Amino acid sequence: MKTTRITALAALPLSVVLLSGCGGGPVKAGAAALVGDERISVSGLDRTVRDWWPEFKADPQASANRAEPPEQQQMGGDAASESDVRATLTALVFLKVGDQAARDHGVEPTGGDVDQAIALMDQTPNSNAVSTTLAAGLPKDRVRDVARFNAIQLLLMDRFGWDHTRDSPAAQRAMQRFDQALGEAARKLKVRVNPRFGTFDPTKVAINPVVYRLSAHESGVR
Template sequence: MFGKSVKVAVAAVAAAGALAGCGGTPKAGTAALVGDDRITVTELSQDVRDWREQFRADPVANEMRANPGNPAQQLGADSESDVRGALTLLINFRVAREVAEAAGVEITGGRVDRAVESLNRQGGAESITLASGLPRDRARELARLVATQSAVMERFGADFTDRMNPATQRAGQQWNELFRRTADGMEIEVNPRYGTYDPGKFEIDPAEQRLSRPDSGI
């Protein structure tokens, strides 16, 4: 259902990151606010530390994450990028729950189980989670995100047996639009030390060179 390659699965997750940020500076110790839900700097830092340790020991995750043009990719070469990627996914998990509600779909435990099974067939749910930038214990949350995207796109008319079907492509566009609108309504605020959202590129842009200033929120 989710495609025949790990690259497709990871790309689908990345496409879910169409977030629109709001202004404001979260209070000290906060990495991001997603509505009333707070992601702390401690939580984010722990996830990144756990991810680095686990990623080093997982050759499958390394192979998935490696740039084909540079097989000798070095872990931690861009630690700020690692943190931004992890924070983006932590936000996505929260937004996706609201997206499912807005689309009127229920993401049952059975749906998540099937998403885990699909990811396992594509290289392993835990390895894919590591390749995506989070530790293994976030694998089920990642699977829930994948399951949510699948369910919502199906509601919009997607046919996953034919990804080139115009209806499937339209459903993907509708998913991105709904994700963006939902994120807008949730008043997402990111600590400026981590950067800002660029919904056009589906990623967190790096922070400006202001990290040493006292208005970083930390």
């Protein structure tokens, strides 16, 4: 693999990947999300957020790199916000979707591929592998998981005709095909999110906030 830009997992929820058909159906009790036959438990999500939050607060670069509008960023509170929890859940879903895309297209990153992905993340201007992982809403001990996702991206882009030239037409086509591969994988996995954490947005690959509906009296509607 040659040096190039890496679409950091932290930025992926902002990409437009068409995942029509995802997010429907019931979610089992105790599950934050279901991704195929795999269950992301509420307790596991809570534990991940608890591990991540103090590490994120201690890393100014991670905060600077976080891929969400400034008005949605946590502003120095003592606990992770609802948007933080959604970002972590989205990242956990993406890791599983990436693994499915790799299986679908017959690629399997080696330990060396993951090591090289970490090295490339460390070469990113104003960032590094740890800050990228924290910006994605995951604790430091998930660095290799994020790097694996990035390694899968690079391997699939090679498979899709990437010419290793930044922003070339071939690179753009390969990136579009990679996005399509994620969409196909997500459809196969039938991603479902517990309504407690919001609704899955198939156009932005994001978990939207819970919408609290006011009563007719509270909303001023009689």
